[in-house]
Amino acid sequence: MTTHKLFIDGEYRAAQSGKTFDKISPSTGEKIADVHEALAEDVNDAVEAAQAALKGPWGKMPKAQRCDLLMKLADAIDARKADFMEAEVQDTGHTRGFAEKVEIPRGAANFRIFAEMLKNTGGEYFHMDTPDGTGAANLELHRPKGVIGVISPWNAPFLLMTWKVGPALACGNTVVVKPSEESPATATLLGEVMNEVGIPKGVYNVIHGFGPESAGELLTQHPGVNGITFTGETRTGEAIMKQAAVGLRDVSFELGGKNPAIVFADADMDKAIEVTMRSCFANTGQVCLGTERIYVERPVFEEFVSRLKAGAEALIQGGPDTDGATIGPLISAEHREKVLSYYKKAADLGAQIITGGGVPDFPDGDYRNGGFFVEPTIWTGLPEDSPIVREEIFGPCCHIQPFDSEDEVIAMATDTNYGLSATILTENLSRAHRVGGQMEAGLVWVNSWFLRDLRTAFGGSKSSGIGREGGVHSLEFYTERTNLCIKL
Ligand SMILES: NC(=O)c1ccc[n+]([C@@H]2O[C@H](COP(=O)([O-])OP(=O)(O)OC[C@H]3O[C@@H](n4cnc5c(N)ncnc54)[C@H](O)[C@@H]3O)[C@@H](O)[C@H]2O)c1
Ligand SMILES: O=C/C=C/C=C(\O)C(=O)O
Numbered sequence: 001m002t003t004h005k006l007f008i009d010g011e012y013r014a015a016q017s018g019k020t021f022d023k024i025s026p027s028t029g030e031k032i033a034d035v036h037e038a039l040a041e042d043v044n045d046a047v048e049a050a051q052a053a054l055k056g057p058w059g060k061m062p063k064a065q066r067c068d069l070l071m072k073l074a075d076a077i078d079a080r081k082a083d084f085m086e087a088e089v090q091d092t093g094h095t096r097g098f099a100e101k102v103e104i105p106r107g108a109a110n111f112r113i114f115a116e117m118l119k120n121t122g123g124e125y126f127h128m129d130t131p132d133g134t135g136a137a138n139l140e141l142h143r144p145k146g147v148i149g150v151i152s153p154w155n156a157p158f159l160l161m162t163w164k165v166g167p168a169l170a171c172g173n174t175v176v177v178k179p180s181e182e183s184p185a186t187a188t189l190l191g192e193v194m195n196e197v198g199i200p201k202g203v204y205n206v207i208h209g210f211g212p213e214s215a216g217e218l219l220t221q222h223p224g225v226n227g228i229t230f231t232g233e234t235r236t237g238e239a240i241m242k243q244a245a246v247g248l249r250d251v252s253f254e255l256g257g258k259n260p261a262i263v264f265a266d267a268d269m270d271k272a273i274e275v276t277m278r279s280c281f282a283n284t285g286q287v288c289l290g291t292e293r294i295y296v297e298r299p300v301f302e303e304f305v306s307r308l309k310a311g312a313e314a315l316i317q318g319g320p321d322t323d324g325a326t327i328g329p330l331i332s333a334e335h336r337e338k339v340l341s342y343y344k345k346a347a348d349l350g351a352q353i354i355t356g357g358g359v360p361d362f363p364d365g366d367y368r369n370g371g372f373f374v375e376p377t378i379w380t381g382l383p384e385d386s387p388i389v390r391e392e393i394f395g396p397c398c399h400i401q402p403f404d405s406e407d408e409v410i411a412m413a414t415d416t417n418y419g420l421s422a423t424i425l426t427e428n429l430s431r432a433h434r435v436g437g438q439m440e441a442g443l444v445w446v447n448s449w450f451l452r453d454l455r456t457a458f459g460g461s462k463s464s465g466i467g468r469e470g471g472v473h474s475l476e477f478y479t480e481r482t483n484l485c486i487k488l
Contacts, residue, residue: 155287258391281396
């Protein structure tokens with residue numbers, strides 16, 4: 001049985017309380033690991049190690065050397081790709097394709113892009129006239145913020161955790177990471193690689209545990225943490241913001257979504273189906289950027305619904321060890337309960353169930369009966385104020401609504417508390433520009449989905465987040481700025 005210890009000050013340590021919790025496989029329902037749970041004394045040690053590292057070799061290291069080390073780290077992640085993949089797919093039940101093509105390479109890229117960017121980014125300079133004629137020079141200096149608390153979710157654990165740790169370290173900070181209790185493996189493994197390439201001890205620390213009254217809450221309440229970056233549910237964001245208010249610590253939040261896709265009648269239908277199949281069903285619908293509301297212009301509504309149904313029904317369910325599986329299980333029994341409660345609600349509210357709607361019927365003795373599988377599901381026929389259309393379900397499901405005009409679909413697509421992403425399928429670029437600009441979302445894709453240039457600003461508006469990260473935008477959160485005004 002695997003054991004995941006804490007990683008503090010460059011070494012793997014057991015929780016001082018001796019407490020552990022079980023990690024369950026989403027694919028089989030069986031226990032796959034014991035995880036050490038960090039309580040107050042371990043969290044303190046991790047924060048103190050991170051504070052000490054700021055004053056040690058890491059804090060004194062020239063920026064170019066720090067960035068070179070992070071480039072080496074990215075190479076080392078690539079070299080250990082198979083190990084990271086294995087750890088990730090066993091924890092999450094993801095298909096190997098998703099882990100291999102998206103998640104693990106993005107983990108390495110998340111260090112590379114910010115190391116390169118930091119090396120090549122300066123600050124503002126303003127010359128200023130003064131009454132005595134000699135002038136003054138204003139120089140923008142960047143300092144690390146300090147110890148960054150990173151709280152990350154389970155849906156793309158390595159990608160989302162490194163998306164925070166990459167810029168935090170490139171900017172010279174140290175981190176204490178609290179990965180989701182559902183996905184402890186890759187964050188733990190990264191400690192080994194940090195040591196291997198010579199990142200000084202205390203720069204990267206990992207504590208395991210839960211949110212409330214456990215490692216998550218203890219970390220975000222800790223006065224030694226200077227900033228908190230969080231990806232997860234909107235409600236958790238609200239709790240963390242309250243915790244961060246004590247001591248006025250800065251936050252950066254990437255939260256939930258209820259993202260629309262709009263399919264215009266002039267769309268290339270093959271492309272529209274390919275994009276929507278991914279945005280609805282990739283990672284079993286457990287993607288914050290995923291589509292759960294689709295609006296289709298009436299002349300192509302029937303065709304779109306029947307082709308998406310065919311696509312959903314052709315998906316092959318299985319865990320990472322099933323050859324040819326194209327869709328995995330949900331992360332946990334608890335999350336499956338949540339998704340199935342929406343499946344039931346949709347039926348109770350009179351939705352037309354185009355496909356799915358329940359738990360798949362596997363043969364007796366099939367290992368998948370123990371896993372947390374649900375059927376890919378498509379509904380039509382519900383009003384826009386239905387909870388199925390308004391609330392984030394985070395499963396492999398979508399509701400499809402017909403529309404007749406651009407104004408009508410913009411009103412429907414934006415009538416939501418969320419504002420993370422939107423997808424527009426059209427061959428008319430003027431329309432894409434016009435409609436895209438009105439989406440009230442942080443990211444809008446036209447004829448694609450999850451196409452990510454890491455230099456661009458990433459984040460959501462309304463209940464989908466606070467702040468933007470990516471490229472130079474990450475400096476806003478991960479550095480403190482000093483304006484040095486020199487009288488000449
Ligand atoms: N906007 C984005 O970029 C983005 C990306 C991925 C996921 N998400 C969102 O994440 C959610 C799925 O992830 P999840 O279920 O792991 O989210 P979650 O909010 O339940 O948990 C996320 C993390 O927060 C911790 N946590 C929970 N309560 C806490 C507390 N009171 N104090 C400190 N830490 C606490 C958890 O232990 C976990 O590590 C979805 O809502 C999804 O949309 C958003
Ligand atoms: O599940 C959410 C995926 C989010 C993706 C990113 O944060 C990213 O691509 O940087």
